[in-house]
Amino acid sequence: MEENAIVNPSRKIKKLSKAMSKSDRIYYIVIDVILVLLLLLVLYPLYFVVIASVSDTDAIFNGEVFLYPVGINFKGYDALLKNDMIWTGYRNTILYTLGGTLLNIAVTIPAGWALSRLELPWRKFIATYFIITMFFGGGLIPLYLLVSDLNLLDSPFAMILPYAVSVWNMFMVKAFYTSGIPDGVLEAAEVDGAGSFRTFFSIVIPLSKPIIAVMVLFYAVAHWNNYFSALIFLSDENLYPLQMVLREILIMTETAGSGMGGDASTILEQSKLANSIKYSSIIVSTLPILVLYPFVSKFFEKGVMIGALK
Amino acid sequence: MEQRIAGLTLKEIRKKEKKNYWLLLFILPAFVFVFIFCYVPMYGILIAFQDFVPGDEILSQYTIWVGWDNFAMFFKDYMFWTLIENTFLLCFFGFIIGFPLPVIVALMLNSMRHKRLSKTIQTIYYIPHFISLVVMVGMLYLFFGQYGLVNNALEALGGSRYSFFLHEEAFRPMYILSGVWQDFGWNAIIYLAALSGVDPEQHEAAIIDGASRLRRVFAIDLPAIGGTTSILLILSIGNMISVGYEKVLLMQTDANLGKSEVIMTYVYKKGLTGYVMQGFSTAVGLFNSVVNVILLITANSLAKLFSKNTLF
Amino acid sequence: MKHKWLGKALACVLAGTMLCSLFAGCGGKTRENKDWEELGYQWEDTEAPIVKEKGVIEFEVLAQKNSMTPNYNDLQVFNDLEDETYVDINWENITESAYAERKTLILSDRENWPDAIYHAGFTSAEISRYSRRNTILPISDYLEYMPNFSAILERRPDIRAAITSYDGKIWSLPRIDEMGLTGNPNLLFMNKNWLLTLIRDGSVDFIDEEDVVDGLQLDLNQMTQVLELFRDRDMNGNGEDDEIPMSFVFNNWQGNQTDLYGAFGLPDNPDHMTIVDGEVVLTAVDDKFQEATNFLADWITDGIVPLSVLENSQDAFLASGKGQEKLGAFYWWESATVVSNPDNYIVMSPLKGLNGEEPTLGLSNYPEISTGGVVIMASCPNPEVLCTYFDRHYDPLWSAQLNYGPIGVAYEEEPDENGKLVQKDPPEGMTADEFRLQLAPMGIMCLTQYEWDNFVNMEPRAQLRLDRLEKYANPYNPENVDRIPTLSFTLEEINILAQYEVNVDNYLMQNYMQWLINGGVSDSAFAEFKSKLDEIGLQEVLDCYQAAYDRYLANQGQE
Incomplete structure (x- = not known):
């Protein structure tokens, strides 16, 4: 039943648009052409990253790698995947991402909702309170001292707690609620005598699927890519997230490839390997997170909200 | 027509007056986290007024206060106006191109007929966001270097080679376009999410009225993302003189310094000399923030004239 | 009702714990000095x-x-x-x-x-x-x-x-x-087969075949003539115009352009700052610098040196030497990393001036x-x-071990007949550098000529480089030129340097690069460059260096 309710409206539109006018036909062709051209523009460099990751470095620098890989080898992947730290890194990153994102959502969504409500007391003060932190910060030194005083140095929580809320994202949520939720729905709930919490959990949350999905995506990707806090807060290599491990492997290879007066052929091999690693580590580190988008975008389907209302 | 006072409907005014204190609980966790991790360390701003060496206590009897000296050093620097100009122009052009593109792309993707194709395209558009800066700039050198793909193509087409990295005019377009390339798909996501809030019945009604698809984009889709666009617009304007140093530094050559030296790369270089310049870099950061805040407040008050979707 | 109570409690607990731990901090770890007798401390033996x-x-x-x-x-x-x-x-x-x-x-x-x-x-x-x-x-x-x-x-x-x-x-x-090893980080290499081809077909007549050995010395005119031929002919015989007559990495820490400036009598280095007759000078304001820069700019304009060297990408430079032989001549620390067949290249002595003047080589400032x-x-x-x-x-023996690895692993247990340590070969499948990095922290230590003479043998590869430098570089280092040693600045000097040094450096490099790209620098532009440098604090920077250098000399005299 519910399924039908979602699908029906768009089907109707399709039926209606059958009798498409000429100008519409032109419009559709134009946007299709633009989007596909843009797609090619995006695809080629991505394709290049893939073929560069399996090509010979000299061939890349001499401009021979263009349409297909030259001197195919998997040394970059080999160097990465034979390193045991990679798997620890994957595990840690997944844990930080899951834990961090869960906390982010729990904190950000209610806060964004409250901010969007005109009946929030001291609304202006609260908004200003948050906005200030987007521009003014005490810098790294006091933050480090704070984390040290909280005994969070070398603790997984240092990867999560300082980033519990992104003010920027909170305002995205606020913007979504300001224009995305029909007032009528809420008023109906209020008339029913539902309290703030019931309104939020039984009406607002079901309507928020798209924004929650986006927030999951934004926060998860930020956690996934975060290596800087690992760099300054973590010393224990067993706690390193994936990106930090990849960085270390790259630096390790680069150092071996820059030795002064070292064995010539090794230096060369190592610096070539370092280059392959740069490309292959993009593939290794992004493939798992790329699957997130198709999943997230399911919640963008038109009618999801309408369906939920019925 | 509803009566409006200062841009608000009567209903909204009534709402404003009826406070709901429960809502404070919704915001409490965010409030606490921001207090601990943003406000507690904020005393670090004082470093801007000190001759600070790491290991000094920021507030103690031994603190060496230097007043506005660190700021004066920056303002008096002969590079000052060049830095401001370079930073502002880089951000400004980046904004002019980078801000509308995701909106347009999102609107186009949303109105595509083949939904599955649209999904696939979206997924591919957002992938460049995951390319690390080092590889991104590495590819720029490979593609636009003296013997790179672009120059090879130029020569094959009968043109002559152009050193993109040795001509300062090429720096800004290259920096901005590569940035836009990396992030337009990613930035379109938030608009796509907002567009899913559009009630299909609105479209049906419009079709029956005989509105073309293009008209519906302007009449239905665009207003649906107005709130998000407005907030993002204000925030972007409030970032008009901030640019991270990492990518600029990677793309910098001595030849394009004239255009590529921006505030943060300059501060970074001063720090690199080992002269321990915490005071100076904090002061410059603070100056940057103040300018940004002024821009933000201006943008916000301007936005208030047109829309209820403002920051505060 | 339940919700509100729970939320409040949670928030309180969270805030409470955080604030408590915030102010409690950790007590710090003050440790007391221990008594010498209790420790049994001795330092003489x-x-x-x-x-x-x-x-x-x-x-x-x-x-x-x-x-x-x-x-x-x-x-x-x-x-x-x-x-x-x-x-x-x-x-x-x-x-x-x-x-x-x-x-x-x-x-x-x-x-x-x-x-x-x-x-x-x-x-x-x-x-x-x-x-x-x-x-x-x-x-x-x-x-x-x-x-x-x-x-x-x-x-x-x-x-x-x-x-x-x-x-x-x-x-x-x-x-x-x-x-x-670090004073002279450049050596000039030339493709000997290409040069021989030119001599045999009579295109080059100022040297004979037997001159084409390590140590060959040409003047700038002769060099230009050879490089132009490298550029115009299909030297590698592959039918394509892909020869790179001359290459290096611009202003790199080694393998840079500065030795070319030596042919004009200017002791340059990548910092463009050196000491001449006890005085700290900026080489870039010397008229010889202008002359040499114009000469190099001509080479670039004429396609003898590819413009891409200015993009100073070491990777691209190293890649250009691989595969099909393309390099005619190049500056680098040694040849094996650069080209696939190092045997095809000879080491040259530094280039002489346009009229055959003796070259002077600058010293790099790497301490x-x-x-x-x-x-x-x-x-x-x-x-x-x-x-x-x-x-x-x-201690000399510990120094060697801390720098290369322990005796018994990196060094033979038994010293040689002179009583010096002998380095072992790295194990199969491992390179010297990997081996060394896994054994030695390479931190503080002291290995000077005294230790090399009495306690430790040098690595063979370092010895090879040293021999080359002694023949082809050191003789050209002028007596009156010194490298800038590690200097200690007063707080006032640091403030001055912090203010001006980056600016001077930026301005210098920016202009220098523009000249090379645009075919050279006119007299008036060079004069303007010099006066602008003075305006943005060159003299202040030099004064700081000079004061610190004078203190260094004075400290040296004390003993």
Whole structure:
């Protein structure tokens, strides 16, 4: 039943648009052409990253790698995947991402909702309170001292707690609620005598699927890519997230490839390997997170909200 | 027509007056986290007024206060106006191109007929966001270097080679376009999410009225993302003189310094000399923030004239 | 109703715990000085244990570590050293990339300071600033407990001068790695087969076939003539115009363009700052610099040197030497990394001037004595014991082991007939560098000519380079030119340098590059360049360097 309710409206539109006018036909062709051209523009460099990751470095620098890989080898992947730290890194990153994102959502969504409500007391003060932190910060030194005083140095929580809320994202949520939720729905709930919490959990949350999905995506990707806090807060290599491990492997290879007066052929091999690693580590580190988008975008389907209302 | 006072409907005014204190609980966790991790360390701003060496206590009897000296050093620097100009122009052009593109792309993707194709395209558009800066700039050198793909193509087409990295005019377009390339798909996501809030019945009604698809984009889709666009617009304007140093530094050559030296790369270089310049870099950061805040407040008050979707 | 209560409680607990731990902090770890008798401390016998038994004293030392080196607590050479001295070091390792970001943060966290930092990498400016704040300990106050180190300073007043701060004290322990290799980081190589081809077909008549050996010397006109032929002919015979007559990496730390300036009589280096007759000078304001730059710009315009060298990408340069032979001549530290067939290339002597003038080669400013290797924090208890421990690092045999690996693993157990240590070959499947990185921390130590003569044999590859430099570079280093040593600046000087140095540097490089791209610099533009440099503080910068250099000379004279 519910399924039908979602699908029906768009089907109707399709039926209606059958009798498409000429100008519409032109419009559709134009946007299709633009989007596909843009797609090619995006695809080629991505394709290049893939073929560069399996090509010979000299061939890349001499401009021979263009349409297909030259001197195919998997040394970059080999160097990465034979390193045991990679798997620890994957595990840690997944844990930080899951834990961090869960906390982010729990904190950000209610806060964004409250901010969007005109009946929030001291609304202006609260908004200003948050906005200030987007521009003014005490810098790294006091933050480090704070984390040290909280005994969070070398603790997984240092990867999560300082980033519990992104003010920027909170305002995205606020913007979504300001224009995305029909007032009528809420008023109906209020008339029913539902309290703030019931309104939020039984009406607002079901309507928020798209924004929650986006927030999951934004926060998860930020956690996934975060290596800087690992760099300054973590010393224990067993706690390193994936990106930090990849960085270390790259630096390790680069150092071996820059030795002064070292064995010539090794230096060369190592610096070539370092280059392959740069490309292959993009593939290794992004493939798992790329699957997130198709999943997230399911919640963008038109009618999801309408369906939920019925 | 509803009566409006200062841009608000009567209903909204009534709402404003009826406070709901429960809502404070919704915001409490965010409030606490921001207090601990943003406000507690904020005393670090004082470093801007000190001759600070790491290991000094920021507030103690031994603190060496230097007043506005660190700021004066920056303002008096002969590079000052060049830095401001370079930073502002880089951000400004980046904004002019980078801000509308995701909106347009999102609107186009949303109105595509083949939904599955649209999904696939979206997924591919957002992938460049995951390319690390080092590889991104590495590819720029490979593609636009003296013997790179672009120059090879130029020569094959009968043109002559152009050193993109040795001509300062090429720096800004290259920096901005590569940035836009990396992030337009990613930035379109938030608009796509907002567009899913559009009630299909609105479209049906419009079709029956005989509105073309293009008209519906302007009449239905665009207003649906107005709130998000407005907030993002204000925030972007409030970032008009901030640019991270990492990518600029990677793309910098001595030849394009004239255009590529921006505030943060300059501060970074001063720090690199080992002269321990915490005071100076904090002061410059603070100056940057103040300018940004002024821009933000201006943008916000301007936005208030047109829309209820403002920051505060 | 339930919700609200729960939410409030949760928030209170969260805020409460955070604030409590915030203000409680951690008590810090103040450790008392221990009594010398209790420790059984001695420092005079440099081969005996420093304290009476293991476990009586322990130090926390933070160490920046190369990612390839194992944890220092597991490093054999440090364990061996502990077995000899009985001083227990608890190493806290941090990788190089993290240290760069965390150095200031760690120093800020006063309550959790380590006792010392190994591989501290303090610049002399950092030392000046931290020393004024009672952050680090004046090591010179403890010299009497450091017999090996004192002996080195006794023997080498120049080392003492280089590591002494402007206030006359020594605040950090140096790494002294003197092989004589870094002064001249460029050698000129030329494709011998290509040159022979040109001689055989009569295109080049000013030299004979038998001249084409290592040490060949040409003047700039002859060189230009050869390179033009390299450019115009299909030297590698592949039918394509892909020859690169001459290449290098612009302003790189080695393999750069500066030796070319030597042909014009200018002792240049990548900093464009050197010492001539005891005076600190900027080479870039010399008229010879203009002349040489115009000459190089012509080479670039004429396609003898590809414009891409200015993009200073080492990777692209190295790739250009691989596969199909394309390089005619190039500057680099050695040839094997650059080209696939190094045997096809000869080492040339530096180029002579346009009218055959003798070349002068500049000296690079890379120090062989680096300060800031180890700093001891002011809070360290029993610093004299730690000083004596670090003093052992300067014992010649320990120096060699700390730099290359332990005896028995990296060195043969038995010394050679001269009583010197002999290096072993790395095990199968491992390169010399990998082997070394896994065995040696490569921190503070001292290997100078004295040690090479009496205790340790040099690595064979270093020896080869040294021989080449002695033939083709050192004879051209003018007497009156010196490298700028590690200098210590006063706080006032640091403020001045902080203000002007980056600007001078930027302005110089920006213009220099523009000249090379645009075919040279006119007299008027060069004059304007010089006056603008003065305007943005060149003289102030030079004055600071001069004052610091004068102090350095004075310190050297004291002994």
